[in-house]
Amino acid sequence: MADRRAQLVDRVRGMLAEALGASRTRLATASADLAAARERAARVRRAAGVVPERVGAERDRRLAEIEARHATRIAELARRAAAAAERAAPGAGSAEWAGWRPTPVSRAEPPGAARIGTVRVPGAEPVPALLPLLDGGHVALTGDERGCETVVAALLLRAVGRGAPGTVRLVGYDPDQLGGGLAGFAPLGTAGLLTFVGPGGLGGLLDDLVEQIRRINETVLAGEHASLRELAEATGRRPEPWRVAVLLGGDELSRHERGQLDRIVRAGAACGVHLVVWGVALPDAPSVTRVRVEPDGAWIGPLPVRLDPPPPATLLTLTCREVARVVSAGPAPTPFTDLLPPPESMWREDSAVALTAPIGEGPDGRPVLLTLGDYPPHALIGGPSGTGKTNLIFAWIGALASRYSPAELEFYLLDFKEGVSFARFAQGRRDPSWLPHMRLVGINVNTDREFGLALLRFLAEELRRRADAAKKHEVTKLAELRAVDPAGHWPRIVAVVDEFQMLLAGRDAVAREAADLLEDLARRGRSQGIHLVLASQDVRGIEALWGRPALVAQFTLRIALPKALRILAERNDAAQSLPKYHAVVNAESGLAEGNQVARIPSAGDWETWSGLQHRLWRMRPAEAAPARLFDGDAVPRLVDAPDFRALAAPQVGTPRGPVALLGEIIDVQARSAAMRLPRAPGRNLAVLGTRIDEACAVLDAAARSLARQHRPGSARFSIACLDPDADPAARALYEDLADDAAWYDEETVAELMAETAQGLGGSGGGAPHYLLLFAVDAAAGSLAGRVGGRSGLEHLRRILHDGPERRTHVLAWWRGVARMRADLGGPAARTDQIGAWVALDTHGGELGSSLYPGTGGPDWYPRPWRGLFFDRAVHRTGQTIIPYGPSR
Numbered sequence: 001m002a003d004r005r006a007q008l009v010d011r012v013r014g015m016l017a018e019a020l021g022a023s024r025t026r027l028a029t030a031s032a033d034l035a036a037a038r039e040r041a042a043r044v045r046r047a048a049g050v051v052p053e054r055v056g057a058e059r060d061r062r063l064a065e066i067e068a069r070h071a072t073r074i075a076e077l078a079r080r081a082a083a084a085a086e087r088a089a090p091g092a093g094s095a096e097w098a099g100w101r102p103t104p105v106s107r108a109e110p111p112g113a114a115r116i117g118t119v120r121v122p123g124a125e126p127v128p129a130l131l132p133l134l135d136g137g138h139v140a141l142t143g144d145e146r147g148c149e150t151v152v153a154a155l156l157l158r159a160v161g162r163g164a165p166g167t168v169r170l171v172g173y174d175p176d177q178l179g180g181g182l183a184g185f186a187p188l189g190t191a192g193l194l195t196f197v198g199p200g201g202l203g204g205l206l207d208d209l210v211e212q213i214r215r216i217n218e219t220v221l222a223g224e225h226a227s228l229r230e231l232a233e234a235t236g237r238r239p240e241p242w243r244v245a246v247l248l249g250g251d252e253l254s255r256h257e258r259g260q261l262d263r264i265v266r267a268g269a270a271c272g273v274h275l276v277v278w279g280v281a282l283p284d285a286p287s288v289t290r291v292r293v294e295p296d297g298a299w300i301g302p303l304p305v306r307l308d309p310p311p312p313a314t315l316l317t318l319t320c321r322e323v324a325r326v327v328s329a330g331p332a333p334t335p336f337t338d339l340l341p342p343p344e345s346m347w348r349e350d351s352a353v354a355l356t357a358p359i360g361e362g363p364d365g366r367p368v369l370l371t372l373g374d375y376p377p378h379a380l381i382g383g384p385s386g387t388g389k390t391n392l393i394f395a396w397i398g399a400l401a402s403r404y405s406p407a408e409l410e411f412y413l414l415d416f417k418e419g420v421s422f423a424r425f426a427q428g429r430r431d432p433s434w435l436p437h438m439r440l441v442g443i444n445v446n447t448d449r450e451f452g453l454a455l456l457r458f459l460a461e462e463l464r465r466r467a468d469a470a471k472k473h474e475v476t477k478l479a480e481l482r483a484v485d486p487a488g489h490w491p492r493i494v495a496v497v498d499e500f501q502m503l504l505a506g507r508d509a510v511a512r513e514a515a516d517l518l519e520d521l522a523r524r525g526r527s528q529g530i531h532l533v534l535a536s537q538d539v540r541g542i543e544a545l546w547g548r549p550a551l552v553a554q555f556t557l558r559i560a561l562p563k564a565l566r567i568l569a570e571r572n573d574a575a576q577s578l579p580k581y582h583a584v585v586n587a588e589s590g591l592a593e594g595n596q597v598a599r600i601p602s603a604g605d606w607e608t609w610s611g612l613q614h615r616l617w618r619m620r621p622a623e624a625a626p627a628r629l630f631d632g633d634a635v636p637r638l639v640d641a642p643d644f645r646a647l648a649a650p651q652v653g654t655p656r657g658p659v660a661l662l663g664e665i666i667d668v669q670a671r672s673a674a675m676r677l678p679r680a681p682g683r684n685l686a687v688l689g690t691r692i693d694e695a696c697a698v699l700d701a702a703a704r705s706l707a708r709q710h711r712p713g714s715a716r717f718s719i720a721c722l723d724p725d726a727d728p729a730a731r732a733l734y735e736d737l738a739d740d741a742a743w744y745d746e747e748t749v750a751e752l753m754a755e756t757a758q759g760l761g762g763s764g765g766g767a768p769h770y771l772l773l774f775a776v777d778a779a780a781g782s783l784a785g786r787v788g789g790r791s792g793l794e795h796l797r798r799i800l801h802d803g804p805e806r807r808t809h810v811l812a813w814w815r816g817v818a819r820m821r822a823d824l825g826g827p828a829a830r831t832d833q834i835g836a837w838v839a840l841d842t843h844g845g846e847l848g849s850s851l852y853p854g855t856g857g858p859d860w861y862p863r864p865w866r867g868l869f870f871d872r873a874v875h876r877t878g879q880t881i882i883p884y885g886p887s888r
């Protein structure tokens with residue numbers, strides 16, 4: 001048992017030892033494992049301590065990289081946005097206020113948007129915040145009052161600065177007197193570019209805007225263009241202004257008003273009609289941009305915006321004042337070249353049926369045409385001084401002359417007022433060119449109504465020639481005459497008379513004949529291609545015509561310049577509200593239905609005109625000659641007179657009927673007044689009046705022209721000068737006539753008379769003898785004495801009586817009719833030995849009885865450097881002459 005127990009013990013012991021050993025081993029292993037684990041844990045802990053540092057650095061690096069890329073991208077985007085904004089709102093649309101100035105667009109250019117601030121993008125260069133207004137849309141503001149004012153002022157100033165002066169019109173509706181940024185624009189009001197409608201006026205304003213939209217759509221865009229902007233881009237014309245209505249608060253809108261607002265919002269922008277509203281609800285539409293202004297910034301839709309400061313008050317005022325000044329001064333003229341065809345098309349038109357040419361641009365941008373033909377045949381132009389009649393005549397002449405060749409059209413032009421601007425149509429010293437169509441130019445005609453009469457007589461003669469030709473060819477109209485006689489020269493004739501009322505002034509023979517001729521030309525000229533264009537600044541001018549309704553009725557084409565009176569029909573006052581340099585053209589005798597408004601280009605200045613004239617002049621036909629220029633202020637010269645140049649002495653003997661040239665006749669041709677001096681009773685000349693220079697000029701021309709018809713030594717010129725003031729002129733003549741002349745004075749004049757009278761006894765076959773007596777009445781004392789049994793005066797009377805038949809003629813100046821009569825034998829003495837006379841400052845009444853046919857004398861109102869010539873052998877009425885100027 002013990003053994004078993006010992007055995008058991010041993011076994012237990014062995015088992016325990018074994019178990020212990022195993023446990024120890026396991027412990028050791030476990031301990032080793034623990035140590036390794038601890039070691040690992042420590043390592044892990046150590047490693048774990050290092051990791052966050054590295055990850056953070058990486059994250060920061062990545063973040064920084066992203067941020068840098070982001071910033072570059074934002075900067076790039078901002079730069080691009082800024083550049084795009086610059087393009088979308090060029091010039092005055094986006095420039096900073098410092099250095100801001102208007103940059104008006106040309107007609108075809110879109111105006112662009114307007115900047116009100118910058119978009120808030122942190123860290124990027126500022127991007128302009130823009131609002132589309134002109135041609136773009138409408139702006140609806142809400143929020144802070146001051147901020148909204150700033151936006152309105154900026155928006156409007158930029159708009160005003162982008163439109164050419166006058167093309168942006170503002171209208172304000174501000175019933176609550178909010179001001180709303182409009183106050184600074186007040187100077188525009190003086191030019192009608194800013195108007196206000198009062199409380200209660202909103203409905204009317206909206207109606208008016210809707211009406212403008214309708215009109216523009218129907219008549220301006222006319223289905224051809226979708227918007228004014230498109231029209232401007234396609235045609236280069238912008239015929240309508242922009243209309244910007246600024247509506248600031250007010251009562252609740254009526255249904256009608258809301259309806260009208262809707263229409264404007266939908267259709268306004270295409271027609272240049274825009275709304276800027278604050279405190280007025282606009283419907284949602286793509287054309288509406290909403291701006292919300294908070295005290296610390298604004299929002300354009302979702303975009304945060306930092307507002308610009310308001311435009312400086314002085315900048316605003318000065319800009320508006322300047323715009324108003326330019327507008328009040330009138331629009332910049334359209335170029336004259338707009339009226340002309342391209343050079344290759346010049347002189348291509350045919351005038352057989354009518355003459356048609358543009359005179360300017362209508363409100364729709366289309367040319368306004370003027371026609372002269374069977375209907376309307378004649379034109380009446382009116383407007384107060386300075387409104388542009390002369391300019392209009394230039395423009396019309398230019399437009400016609402560039403279309404029709406001189407074979408198709410001829411001009412005759414008469415200007416009764418002082419001024420030389422029409423002289424350029426004729427050849428001048430400064431410029432050798434002339435207008436090839438111009439046949440006659442009369443300038444400074446002033447009181448020389450005879451010249452106007454001469455023109456009318458000339459035209460009447462031409463009318464007769466045409467009527468005869470038409471009759472011969474059995475036709476009635478110019479177009480038919482030209483068709484049956486293609487080789488004939490039948491241009492249309494346009495006769496322009498500026499200040500024509502001067503022609504009709506007075507109740508004398510000239511006025512009567514002028515009115516009769518005008519009436520005949522107006523009535524019958526239409527079918528023969530003779531057209532009258534009468535212009536007047538003076539209502540009386542028109543009234544002078546009004547007395548002759550039949551005459552006025554022919555002038556169916558009326559052209560009224562601003563403020564013209566009585567040119568249009570009675571109730572047609574369109575001319576009263578015309579802007580500067582515009583005209584109402586009316587081919588319906590002035591009835592309102594016929595009104596067409598035209599803007600007239602500037603054509604009168606020298607450079608503009610001469611470009612065209614030179615071109616046409618170079619195109620002139622080889623045979624073309626310059627127009628005759630009659631200048632009422634010029635004194636003609638004998639040596640230039642064609643009739644003087646044509647005089648010549650016969651090869652042998654004495655001229656049978658020498659002529660004395662006395663002056664230039666006021667006529668369409670430069671002709672000389674001539675007095676024949678054949679061997680016949682009464683062929684003596686009296687010059688009557690106190691004007692020394694004129695009297696000397698007449699005697700001088702007479703003597704020199706006579707001398708030209710005699711070979712040297714074949715005629716005698718006895719010059720007696722009895723007025724010391726006439727001495728220089730008489731002496732100059734004496735010297736120039738040289739050996740053929742003899743000089744007499746107070747001492748010797750009696751001898752001249754006695755010797756000449758005694759010489760008359762012979763057969764009369766001797767050399768011609770001309771007695772040129774200057775101020776002969778002053779010799780009364782010297783001639784009272786007797787020589788050879790008779791007084792000097794008796795000798796003079798005998799010479800006057802018997803001399804002419806013996807080739808002895810007296811050409812004498814008496815300083816008055818009474819003095820002449822006294823020398824002839826007293827008031828009742830016969831005067832038939834004075835066959836011809838030239839009256840200077842001697843009134844018509846003094847020339848009555850025996851000197852002039854009929855009673856009361858001629859209609860003669862003396863005027864400087866003019867004389868009335870009457871030769872009883874050839875004249876029925878007197879002839880006005882211009883003495884030739886001094887020969888030296």
Ligand SMILES: Nc1ncnc2c1ncn2[C@@H]1O[C@H](COP(=O)(O)OP(=O)(O)OP(=O)(O)O)[C@@H](O)[C@H]1O
Nearest residue numbers: 333385386387388389390391537581600601602604
């Ligand atoms: N369409 C125009 N555009 C620009 N300037 C113009 C125009 N018409 C006239 N003018 C200018 O106005 C001034 C007066 O014009 P104009 O001489 O033609 O007037 P008027 O009516 O003939 O005057 P008056 O009867 O006193 O001679 C001139 O200096 C002229 O250059």
